[in-house]
Amino acid sequence: MKYVGLTGGIGSGKTTVAKMFTQLGVPVYNSDDEAKQLMENSTSLKKALKTLLGEAAYKNERLNKTFISDQVFNDTSLLGQLNSIVHPAVRTHFLEWSKQQKTAYVIQEAAIIFEIGSQNFYDRIILVTAPENLRIQRIMDRDPKSSPTTIKARMQNQWKDTRKIASSDYIIENLDLKTTERQVLKIHRALLENS
Numbered sequence: 001m002k003y004v005g006l007t008g009g010i011g012s013g014k015t016t017v018a019k020m021f022t023q024l025g026v027p028v029y030n031s032d033d034e035a036k037q038l039m040e041n042s043t044s045l046k047k048a049l050k051t052l053l054g055e056a057a058y059k060n061e062r063l064n065k066t067f068i069s070d071q072v073f074n075d076t077s078l079l080g081q082l083n084s085i086v087h088p089a090v091r092t093h094f095l096e097w098s099k100q101q102k103t104a105y106v107i108q109e110a111a112i113i114f115e116i117g118s119q120n121f122y123d124r125i126i127l128v129t130a131p132e133n134l135r136i137q138r139i140m141d142r143d144p145k146s147s148p149t150t151i152k153a154r155m156q157n158q159w160k161d162t163r164k165i166a167s168s169d170y171i172i173e174n175l176d177l178k179t180t181e182r183q184v185l186k187i188h189r190a191l192l193e194n195s
């Protein structure tokens with residue numbers, strides 16, 4: 001079974017693309033969602049996060065996402081420490097999940113792959129791109145609580161597309177959905193042929 005990484009900056013359209021692969025029968029692991037599950041349900045992760053960020057990291061045992069975001073996306077060192085607690089747990093969980101899949105390849109959707117040096121873990125990497133101003137607009141339309149400032153704070157902690165393109169196997173320029181769908185189908189066929 002091949003491991004395919006699906007990455008892209010905030011608002012590029014990873015989840016939109018992931019859903020297209022799901023419709024083709026490909027199992028997709030959503031790292032953002034699974035990380036949050038683990039951060040809320042694993043006793044050891046909760047303990048480590050409270051030690052790192054303080055008790056305010058949780059509110060009624062649920063992740064205090066606004067508090068954590070305000071802390072880490074403006075402090076590279078703190079974000080690095082959070083990543084080093086959460087990402088190994090996500091990797092272990094992803095590998096367990098993969099064992100239950102029966103397809104030629106599985107996809108791990110993850111916002112940061114190159115940034116944490118995990119590109120060599122994957123057999124192939126798909127990068128979703130879109131212009132930065134369009135990405136900001138999409139996030140603001142999706143989440144009224146967001147602002148250009150909070151979105152740019154996350155972007156500051158992600159590589160620019162130009163840097164990621166060189167090391168990716170497939171690039172999806174996600175502008176109009178029909179063209180994106182066609183690109184997804186082409187990549188799916190190529191991945192099946194090569195497996």
Ligand SMILES: CC(C)(COP(=O)(O)OP(=O)(O)OC[C@H]1O[C@@H](n2cnc3c(N)ncnc32)[C@H](O)[C@@H]1O)[C@@H](O)C(=O)NCCC(=O)NCCS
Nearest residue numbers: 009010031032035065068069083086090111112154157158
């Ligand atoms: C800070 C948290 C609680 C904010 O939750 P929220 O629901 O607002 O955002 P969500 O997790 O859905 O992420 C949305 C987008 O933010 C950006 N983002 C999230 N984590 C990171 C990160 N560690 N580095 C850079 N960008 C990130 C990505 O573009 C991502 O797609 C959450 O993002 C988090 O815990 N991040 C650190 C752990 C992590 O890296 N998770 C990602 C999967 S491994």
Ligand SMILES: Nc1ncnc2c1ncn2[C@@H]1O[C@H](COP(=O)(O)OP(=O)(O)OP(=O)(O)O)[C@@H](O)[C@H]1O
Nearest residue numbers: 009010011012013014015016138142174175176177
């Ligand atoms: N080609 C497109 N045309 C119009 N809207 C789009 C397109 N692609 C994505 N969107 C919309 O933009 C928003 C962001 O897309 P999506 O959630 O797929 O991005 P993401 O990269 O997974 O975001 P995040 O980084 O926050 O996890 C969503 O509301 C989605 O419906």
